[in-house]
Amino acid sequence: MSGNSGRLGDSTGRIGIGLDLDATHMKILEVLRENGRISVAALAERVGISRANAYTRFEALRADGAIKRFTAEIDHLRAGLGITALVFVTVRQQMWKQFRAELARMPEVEYCAITTGQHDAMIQVRVSDVAEVHRLVTERMANIPAVKATETVFILDEVLRRPYVLPTDRDAGRTSRRAAPEPADVPLGKMRFVGAAEGRAALRKDG
Amino acid sequence: MSGNSGRLGDSTGRIGIGLDLDATHMKILEVLRENGRISVAALAERVGISRANAYTRFEALRADGAIKRFTAEIDHLRAGLGITALVFVTVRQQMWKQFRAELARMPEVEYCAITTGQHDAMIQVRVSDVAEVHRLVTERMANIPAVKATETVFILDEVLRRPYVLPTDRDAGRTSRRAAPEPADVPLGKMRFVGAAEGRAALRKDG
DNA sequence: GTTGAAATTAGTACGAA
DNA sequence: TTCGTACTAATTTCAAC
Numbered sequence: 001m002s003g004n005s006g007r008l009g010d011s012t013g014r015i016g017i018g019l020d021l022d023a024t025h026m027k028i029l030e031v032l033r034e035n036g037r038i039s040v041a042a043l044a045e046r047v048g049i050s051r052a053n054a055y056t057r058f059e060a061l062r063a064d065g066a067i068k069r070f071t072a073e074i075d076h077l078r079a080g081l082g083i084t085a086l087v088f089v090t091v092r093q094q095m096w097k098q099f100r101a102e103l104a105r106m107p108e109v110e111y112c113a114i115t116t117g118q119h120d121a122m123i124q125v126r127v128s129d130v131a132e133v134h135r136l137v138t139e140r141m142a143n144i145p146a147v148k149a150t151e152t153v154f155i156l157d158e159v160l161r162r163p164y165v166l167p168t169d170r171d172a173g174r175t176s177r178r179a180a181p182e183p184a185d186v187p188l189g190k191m192r193f194v195g196a197a198e199g200r201a202a203l204r205k206d207g
Numbered sequence: 208m209s210g211n212s213g214r215l216g217d218s219t220g221r222i223g224i225g226l227d228l229d230a231t232h233m234k235i236l237e238v239l240r241e242n243g244r245i246s247v248a249a250l251a252e253r254v255g256i257s258r259a260n261a262y263t264r265f266e267a268l269r270a271d272g273a274i275k276r277f278t279a280e281i282d283h284l285r286a287g288l289g290i291t292a293l294v295f296v297t298v299r300q301q302m303w304k305q306f307r308a309e310l311a312r313m314p315e316v317e318y319c320a321i322t323t324g325q326h327d328a329m330i331q332v333r334v335s336d337v338a339e340v341h342r343l344v345t346e347r348m349a350n351i352p353a354v355k356a357t358e359t360v361f362i363l364d365e366v367l368r369r370p371y372v373l374p375t376d377r378d379a380g381r382t383s384r385r386a387a388p389e390p391a392d393v394p395l396g397k398m399r400f401v402g403a404a405e406g407r408a409a410l411r412k413d414g
Numbered sequence: 415g416t417t418g419a420a421a422t423t424a425g426t427a428c429g430a431a
Numbered sequence: 432t433t434c435g436t437a438c439t440a441a442t443t444t445c446a447a448c
Contacts, residue, residue, distance in 0.1 A: 021286065029281055036243045036277035039424065050434045055425070066285040070243035071370035073275040074236055079228065080374040086322060086329070100366055107376030112367045115293060117360035122293070126372040138398050149397040153324035159307055160319045163278035165333040167287040169314030190356040191345050246424095248442060257416050262443075 018064040024049060026168045028057055029066070033163040036070040073163075081126040084155040085133045087141065088119035095146035102144045108136060117194035119151065130154070225271040231256060233375045235264055236273070240370040243277040280370075288333040291362040292340045294348065295326035302353035309351045315343060324401035326358065337361070 021029075027047045031038060038046075044054035061067045076082065091099050103112055103123070111124040127133055133152065141147050228236075234254045238245060245253075251261035268274045283289065298306050310319055310330070318331040334340055340359065348354050 018285070026286075029279065029286065032279035033281060034276075034278070036279045041424070051424095052426090052435080053433055056433085064285065066282050068280040068282055069241075069370065070277065070279050071241070072236065072239035072243045072277050074240060074371045074373065075273050075275055076372070078225070078271065078273040079233075079236065081372060084320075086320075103367060107369075108372060109367065110369050110372045112365070113291075113293075113362045114364040114366060115360045115362055117358075121366070128374060134400075137400075142398055147397075149399070151324075151399045151401060153322045153401050155320045155322055157321040158319070159321060159328070160310060160316065162314075162317050163276065164281045165283070165288060165315060165317045166281065167335060190354075191349055192356070192358045193341075193344075194358060194360050246442060258443085259417085259445090260415055263415090 018066075019060060021061075021066060025057060025061060025066070026166060028054070028061065029166055030168060032067065032070075033166070036072075073161075076126050080128055083127050083130055083133060084158070085125050085127075086153050086155065087123045087125060087137060088151040088153075089121045089123060089141070089147055090149040091120040092146050092148045099144065099146035102146065106136075106140065108132075124155075225273075226267060228268075228273060230375075232264060232268060232273070233373060235261070235268065236373055237375060239274065239277075240373070243279075280368075283333050287335055290334050290337055290340060291365070292332050292334075293360050293362065294330045294332060294344060295358040295360075296328045296330060296348070296354055297356040298327040299353050299355045306351065306353035309353065313343075313347065315339075331362075 019025075024047060028043065031043055031046050040054050040058055041051055043058070044051045047054065049057075076084070089099075099121070103109055106125075108125045108127050109123050110126055112121060113123075114121050125133065125136060127136065133154070137150055137152055141150055226232075231254060235250065238250055238253050247261050247265055248258050250265070251258045254261065256264075283291070296306075306328070310316055313332075315332045315334050316330050317333055319328060320330075321328050332340065332343060334343065340361070344357055344359055348357055
């Protein structure tokens, strides 16, 4: 496995640790993901370092790629895209390259991830009405040879979206859970993990 | 259905069109989602309006909620969270409130959406290693009474993440697809839509 | 909705701790 | 490395058009 995440924008195969992030770096990231437009001066104050230091670290994080980009979160409903759907795609093996190329030409696609399990990829699309989902899936996706099958579900509500999870969050969130109950005192049967092999095998039955 | 999206941060039930966005507003959003830290002066220039106008519109978009927030996209791998997984959750009916409350206490959760289909919700989690996924699902999620069952898949690669889709993207992306082939000249059998009712019914069998 | 000038703030450079 | 200060450039605000 080439490792997931972290290689979205940059097509450089580089994975190695460019700079190791200390607690101050993390604090900076924490502030920046909440308010991407904060001035470096205000950032320095909130983190508790000097302005010059903040500039240095800010640039370092950017240059290293730890900060990939700054973006505005748009309200899709107000922007005219009130319908969100997930399309789970089964991709014909060795046609991944074509699949990715086609994805790039579909502006409705906001996110695409390769997954283990029954399907090969999950894509999230935003459109203005439900009919468009149908058109997108049956007309455009169906015409991609790389796409063997799809399964579509609609998103009824987005309960939460965090501006990007950081390892430091864990300590904060676990406070009220310190004296955790004995693990696995609950029937494990209801929890299911779906690995890649299992999914692929199940797939070949109706291939 | 209360309509999806657009109501993440704001708990005000307001849905109505605060201001209707014209082409200039859209251009502004287009620029800001690519570069959330651009100065308003530079933004004005790129959009082709005066600075004062840009300030006015910028503030209006912010106040209206069309821009929800500005954030930095972090490289999870560099931040120490190299593992991403999707957990599909079946929620016991009328325990949604509890489910949401528990989610809020799990910092590993980056995203949660209520979906139609076989499961009720999909959550995306980021952790540092695969063992943590196991712990999270079998120990912490299993202990939530609202959680009836889960199914977990791993994300092997994130192919694309757009900084937020806008309706204007459609026109740009469709250029090379203008002379589209006749619709639905492909076997429809391989495309499957999963509605809520179907999913819920299938669920009751093993409830 | 635009332009231009004043006030404020941001970004840079450099020496000292 | 980090900090503090001084300097320069840019941005934001506010005015009149």
